[in-house]
Amino acid sequence: MITAERKPMDEIRAMIAPYKKLLVLGCGSCVAECAAGGEKETGMLASTLRMANKMEGKEVLIQEKTLDRQCVKDFVILLDDVIDRYDAVLSLGCGAGVQAVAEMFSEIPVLPALNTEFLGETRDQGLWVENCLGCGDCMLDDFGGVCPLARCSKQLLNGPCGGSKDGKCEINPEVPCAWQAIIDRLDRFGSLDRLERIYPPKDWSRKQGGGPRRIRREDQQR
């Protein structure tokens, strides 16, 4: 899923300062799973902002709503009936959600309340970790199911570098060394010999070669 974290409150308040009628818009998908922009977090942010305005004697209309998915047109269109009541939207969607809403409603500013972080997994209660770059050409079969591009700090395809120590990365002892994990897993499968060959340079054209990427599938079009 896509992970995100809420921006600092001062930054959000500075962003919304010019507006008098604000829709705080949550998203029920990925950002709900990572407890950053779901219905609960959206309600909490809206009340915090209302309370802050009240204490400062500011008259601002702040209402909230949560869509099932901000990044899918069929859900965003549900805002059609209410959008005219506001002069700005504060979105708790990921970057894709913010832009999908902005794309549909070109007359109104859509502001990001979250910092979108990475493609990752919920490893534990309150712990999300990055493990995919979305490179467009998955190589996990070659690396025992551990992605060196997403999880090695130097993106080495022929690692580990000299900074691997006791299974940790040189940049921070909190960061596990991806290459230690790759070696351990392939060793368990009896496939360590795979790492003896030189892995060729990555073809980044699958990620960057055609500008912004799109997937078009005729079988899915109507």
Next chain:
Amino acid sequence: MKDESRLKRVLDQGGFAVTAECGPPKGADKDTVLRKAELLRGVVDAVNVTDNQTAIVRMSSLAACTLLKSAGLDPVLQVAVRDRNRIALQSDILGASALGVRNILCLSGDHQSFGNQPQAVGVFDLDSIQFVQVVRTMRDKGTILGGESLTKAPELFIGAAANPFGDPFSFRVTRLAKKVAAGAEFIQTQCIYNLDRFEKWMAMARDKGLTEKTYILGGVTPLKSAGMAKYMKKKVAGMDVPDEVIKRLEGVPANQQAEEGLRICVETIQRLKEIPGVRGVHIMAIEWEEKVREIVESAGLMPRPVVSKQ
């Protein structure tokens, strides 16, 4: 051709090579580079110029190499894949060769978070092993990645680094073997303080026949104080400084620790000379280049061999 590399000629002729490191200044002053050149002239066979080491912005390695070359020394161009993509790397290789640089050391580079530009993007488009292979192909086949031909191939003696002290230990020689297979003709190691571990690694390298295929130069760094030893143990990535070394330095008064550090360095070189397959030393006297002559003399490695141009 590539035999213009003095380092290669010394090694090919069976000599025990001596190289030293020269860190470029944090400024545009060429005099600093030329002053270091004078300290190393006649003392070492080649001078490694670091490439923004520890991710701190300094004069470019290529520019400093050119200054050393013009002063009559044999520079080794260090190039880290951290800062350049494959277009820039290949372009710099051609430029270096055209400017007369004849040795290259292909590195991953210290992570950008360690330096004074932690907001920088880390490029890492190629890794160090792929980079060695690219340079080797450019030189031997005269082609760049993708197969296009060059009008003139670069002339370079190609090296890579190895750290026998990183983990997992069992994989360290596999990685060395990959660097050699990629085309590394010489290897410079991380600073050696743990000789027992280094000897084990060398034995594994010999067992795999790697010492027959590449020249291994052992890395040494003289310690200036017990404090520096502790700092390197704790803070410098990939460094293995045993407690005995720290204790030995602490065992002498503070004003004699530098002398003791130099003695440890010389003793290390003397032990390295006895290890089969070690073909030279690489002295990384960090901002202490004035001591390199003394180290080389005390280790019995002076005078440096006279090599003929082939």
